[in-house]
Amino acid sequence: MNEHVYKQIELTGSSKTSIEDAVQSAITKASKTLHDLRWFQIVESRGYIEDGKVDYWQVTIKLGFRLDE
Amino acid sequence: MNEHVYKQIELTGSSKTSIEDAVQSAITKASKTLHDLRWFQIVESRGYIEDGKVDYWQVTIKLGFRLDE
Amino acid sequence: MNEHVYKQIELTGSSKTSIEDAVQSAITKASKTLHDLRWFQIVESRGYIEDGKVDYWQVTIKLGFRLDE
Amino acid sequence: MNEHVYKQIELTGSSKTSIEDAVQSAITKASKTLHDLRWFQIVESRGYIEDGKVDYWQVTIKLGFRLDE
Amino acid sequence: MNEHVYKQIELTGSSKTSIEDAVQSAITKASKTLHDLRWFQIVESRGYIEDGKVDYWQVTIKLGFRLDE
Amino acid sequence: MNEHVYKQIELTGSSKTSIEDAVQSAITKASKTLHDLRWFQIVESRGYIEDGKVDYWQVTIKLGFRLDE
Amino acid sequence: MNEHVYKQIELTGSSKTSIEDAVQSAITKASKTLHDLRWFQIVESRGYIEDGKVDYWQVTIKLGFRLDE
Amino acid sequence: MNEHVYKQIELTGSSKTSIEDAVQSAITKASKTLHDLRWFQIVESRGYIEDGKVDYWQVTIKLGFRLDE
Amino acid sequence: MNEHVYKQIELTGSSKTSIEDAVQSAITKASKTLHDLRWFQIVESRGYIEDGKVDYWQVTIKLGFRLDE
Amino acid sequence: MNEHVYKQIELTGSSKTSIEDAVQSAITKASKTLHDLRWFQIVESRGYIEDGKVDYWQVTIKLGFRLDE
Amino acid sequence: MNEHVYKQIELTGSSKTSIEDAVQSAITKASKTLHDLRWFQIVESRGYIEDGKVDYWQVTIKLGFRLDE
Amino acid sequence: MNEHVYKQIELTGSSKTSIEDAVQSAITKASKTLHDLRWFQIVESRGYIEDGKVDYWQVTIKLGFRLDE
Numbered sequence: 001m002n003e004h005v006y007k008q009i010e011l012t013g014s015s016k017t018s019i020e021d022a023v024q025s026a027i028t029k030a031s032k033t034l035h036d037l038r039w040f041q042i043v044e045s046r047g048y049i050e051d052g053k054v055d056y057w058q059v060t061i062k063l064g065f066r067l068d069e
Numbered sequence: 070m071n072e073h074v075y076k077q078i079e080l081t082g083s084s085k086t087s088i089e090d091a092v093q094s095a096i097t098k099a100s101k102t103l104h105d106l107r108w109f110q111i112v113e114s115r116g117y118i119e120d121g122k123v124d125y126w127q128v129t130i131k132l133g134f135r136l137d138e
Numbered sequence: 139m140n141e142h143v144y145k146q147i148e149l150t151g152s153s154k155t156s157i158e159d160a161v162q163s164a165i166t167k168a169s170k171t172l173h174d175l176r177w178f179q180i181v182e183s184r185g186y187i188e189d190g191k192v193d194y195w196q197v198t199i200k201l202g203f204r205l206d207e
Numbered sequence: 208m209n210e211h212v213y214k215q216i217e218l219t220g221s222s223k224t225s226i227e228d229a230v231q232s233a234i235t236k237a238s239k240t241l242h243d244l245r246w247f248q249i250v251e252s253r254g255y256i257e258d259g260k261v262d263y264w265q266v267t268i269k270l271g272f273r274l275d276e
Numbered sequence: 277m278n279e280h281v282y283k284q285i286e287l288t289g290s291s292k293t294s295i296e297d298a299v300q301s302a303i304t305k306a307s308k309t310l311h312d313l314r315w316f317q318i319v320e321s322r323g324y325i326e327d328g329k330v331d332y333w334q335v336t337i338k339l340g341f342r343l344d345e
Numbered sequence: 346m347n348e349h350v351y352k353q354i355e356l357t358g359s360s361k362t363s364i365e366d367a368v369q370s371a372i373t374k375a376s377k378t379l380h381d382l383r384w385f386q387i388v389e390s391r392g393y394i395e396d397g398k399v400d401y402w403q404v405t406i407k408l409g410f411r412l413d414e
Numbered sequence: 415m416n417e418h419v420y421k422q423i424e425l426t427g428s429s430k431t432s433i434e435d436a437v438q439s440a441i442t443k444a445s446k447t448l449h450d451l452r453w454f455q456i457v458e459s460r461g462y463i464e465d466g467k468v469d470y471w472q473v474t475i476k477l478g479f480r481l482d483e
Numbered sequence: 484m485n486e487h488v489y490k491q492i493e494l495t496g497s498s499k500t501s502i503e504d505a506v507q508s509a510i511t512k513a514s515k516t517l518h519d520l521r522w523f524q525i526v527e528s529r530g531y532i533e534d535g536k537v538d539y540w541q542v543t544i545k546l547g548f549r550l551d552e
Numbered sequence: 553m554n555e556h557v558y559k560q561i562e563l564t565g566s567s568k569t570s571i572e573d574a575v576q577s578a579i580t581k582a583s584k585t586l587h588d589l590r591w592f593q594i595v596e597s598r599g600y601i602e603d604g605k606v607d608y609w610q611v612t613i614k615l616g617f618r619l620d621e
Numbered sequence: 622m623n624e625h626v627y628k629q630i631e632l633t634g635s636s637k638t639s640i641e642d643a644v645q646s647a648i649t650k651a652s653k654t655l656h657d658l659r660w661f662q663i664v665e666s667r668g669y670i671e672d673g674k675v676d677y678w679q680v681t682i683k684l685g686f687r688l689d690e
Numbered sequence: 691m692n693e694h695v696y697k698q699i700e701l702t703g704s705s706k707t708s709i710e711d712a713v714q715s716a717i718t719k720a721s722k723t724l725h726d727l728r729w730f731q732i733v734e735s736r737g738y739i740e741d742g743k744v745d746y747w748q749v750t751i752k753l754g755f756r757l758d759e
Numbered sequence: 760m761n762e763h764v765y766k767q768i769e770l771t772g773s774s775k776t777s778i779e780d781a782v783q784s785a786i787t788k789a790s791k792t793l794h795d796l797r798w799f800q801i802v803e804s805r806g807y808i809e810d811g812k813v814d815y816w817q818v819t820i821k822l823g824f825r826l827d828e
Contacts, residue, residue: 005651010353011350012353014349020195027190027192028190031187037190039184040192048108049100057089074220080343081282095281115177116161118169121165121166123165133219143509143513146493147697148699150698214288226364227432234467234468244466247461251386252386253385259372260369261385303532307532313532314531315530315531318529322593356627374626389456391453394441397442397445398438398441419771420770422769422819423559425557425558427557428556428557481788488701502571503570503606510604511604523598523599523606525596547702561766562821563764564764582764612767648808648813658808660808667731668729670721670729675710736800736801739799742786742787
């Protein structure tokens with residue numbers, strides 16, 4: 001791992017069901033254009049409310065990936 | 070959204086099952102007296118332990134709602 | 139509760155399935171050598187990615203327990 | 208000032224023109240139901256964008272007021 | 277404790293004598309209108325000076341109480 | 346809003362006249378290459394001084410935009 | 415710029431009209447006794463309220479200047 | 484002091500009377516098993532309330548001690 | 553208060569007896585060379601330990617005073 | 622400097638020898654695709670251990686560069 | 691890495707020569723009693739001064755290691 | 760150490776070679792006018808880049824010294 005340079009970007013994903021699912025939605029999106037995704041860290045967990053219920057979760061992550069050689 | 074004033078309050082909900090459920094319990098309680106609940110942000114996730122198991126999750130949220138016109 | 143002294147330690151647990159499960163894995167480990175575990179607070183939620191999917195969740199908690207009399 | 212107890216609440220105001228105006232909009236709203244408003248502190252300055260222009264500023268303040276004797 | 281929802285509010289109390297007394301002054305005030313006060317956390321400790329002496333202590337606390345069933 | 350993934354980037358704009366104008370300068374620049382800019386948050390407000398006067402304001406924002414479908 | 419040592423001090427200026435003007439009032443004051451003022455960073459933006467209106471803005475800055483050779 | 488390695492641990496002590504006494508209670512407990520205790524830093528000051536009075540103070544400290552040679 | 557510019561400096565005072573007394577010791581020292589001291593804020597509360605007892609408290613404050621006209 | 626807009630990105634570089642060298646490794650990588658790199662700020666300094674020795678340093682920087690006209 | 695539980699502790703090492711060397715001194719000490727040391731993060735870098743020169747560097751790290759199976 | 764009052768100031772030093780050297784440059788400068796310099800803490804480590812190389816390191820420290828009796 002020590003020969004590489006990594007970049008971190010910040011994404012926000014959302015889900016009707018859970019924090020975990022919102023994280024996965026952001027990663028799924030990112031993996032379409034970036035390879036070598038390695039790790040993430042949750043930066044903020046928010047959500048929106050409709051009629052007294054959580055309508056969807058909105059989770060912001062810092063996402064790290066290896067820069068190409 | 071831009072014509073309104075919003076207020077944020079801080080509530081702590083709890084649940085035997087998950088972080089998401091603890092958040093919902095706080096929102097359910099708040100929605101009995103406040104309408105126009107719009108969004109929340111998780112401020113702190115804690116929990117209490119019984120016999121080496123998470124007994125219940127206790128999650129503090131900042132909860133935003135529109136002030137009446 | 140007020141007659142006691144508590145110690146907090148920092149542990150990181152992991153899980154293939156959820157944040158809640160990663161927390162429980164750290165508590166399960168700690169409860170083998172420490173008794174009187176009382177509460178925890180989530181300090182950081184991270185994860186590792188394999189092939190565009192969250193491979194496992196890695197959650198760091200501060201864990202409080204009562205020191206023996 | 209030292210004989211009193213103060214309460215702080217968190218409000219978000221908005222304005223098409225400036226940060227200062229968004230702060231004033233929150234204070235104007237609060238002053239309809241609260242008297243003895245004394246001071247505020249800006250907690251967060253955000254805004255929303257339409258067609259590459261700031262559409263409105265949205266500023267969150269902590270607002271302090273004296274509790275009635 | 278796990279069946280309830282708690283609310284936290286932020287108050288500032290003051291005292292000529294000590295930080296502890298300033299905290300108590302805020303709690304005394306709050307307990308006139310709120311019951312089920314449970315805990316507090318000191319958020320900020322300030323003070324004002326007259327002639328090179330601390331004139332009064334001004335302590336801001338986050339104060340938690342149980343919402344009525 | 347809940348079906349999308351958002352990305353946040355950090356930009357610094359500057360202006361001779363005001364904080365608001367420095368924010369707009371960063372957004373104007375970003376809108377030349379990015380569409381679907383949605384919101385921003387001020388991260389840092391600095392400035393440079395010439396002859397005892399603010400020469401220009403330099404404001405750093407976190408800027409959120411929707412990733413293409 | 416790299417041969418010098420800089421000192422930062424913290425000042426609070428105020429203004430009836432704007433955040434920018436409060437910053438300038440602090441810098442104007444400082445420039446009477448300090449030369450080589452270079453940059454500032456806003457640390458805190460507060461204000462005081464009279465009759466439901468912002469009476470004056472009070473802005474704290476960190477102010478950097480070059481120490482004499 | 485510079486030849487040694489220090490360890491910091493986090494303890495929470497409590498007292499019916501004051502913040503200072505709660506700190507001392509944690510140090511007294513620690514000094515039964517650790518020697519070479521050197522310094523502490525207050526991390527959090529909380530308390531619990533009974534009938535509108537502070538029932539006990541609960542103060543968390545980081546406590547530093549020299550590791551044995 | 554709004555016509556003036558204030559400066560904040562950071563001092564550390566100490567005391568064998570209490571946090572409040574350590575704060576006062578720093579203010580007493582400062583008041584020998586500075587007039588118009590107005591307010592302070594506690595930034596850090598530490599202490600040193602001798603033989604399992606708090607030997608002295610060491611409290612760092614930010615201290616605000618009005619700059620001369 | 623005041624006519625431009627800057628972007629900041631977050632990179633992590635590593636080195637067997639020093640923090641400074643890990644920073645340089647990230648900058649070297651970035652300079653292959655970005656020109657007008659101007660400044661950086663260290664965000665986090667970590668490292669990995671093999672057999673009781675620091676195996677490599679891993680330093681995360683925020684890296685600022687001017688956007689093209 | 692995902693089957694294990696990790697513990698983090700906080701140590702302070704020192705050195706006459708560099709930050710890196712102070713970190714290594716803390717790790718060297720820890721490795722005498724702990725195995726499976728994996729990573730560290732620098733938490734604070736301080737130092738002490740003698741006659742206008744840095745006398746020694748004192749660096750606090752969070753140090754992670756795998757708990758035994 | 761406990762009979763004295765200390766002041767902390769914030770300085771920024773720079774160096775072509777290392778973080779340690781930038782810290783020393785700030786201390787060297789300060790020691791020309793202040794005696795009884797005791798300790799420092801690194802607050803921020805930045806640097807400037809020329810042609811893809813770190814041109815100089817710029818490190819901000821908080822510097823503590825004893826006030827004269």
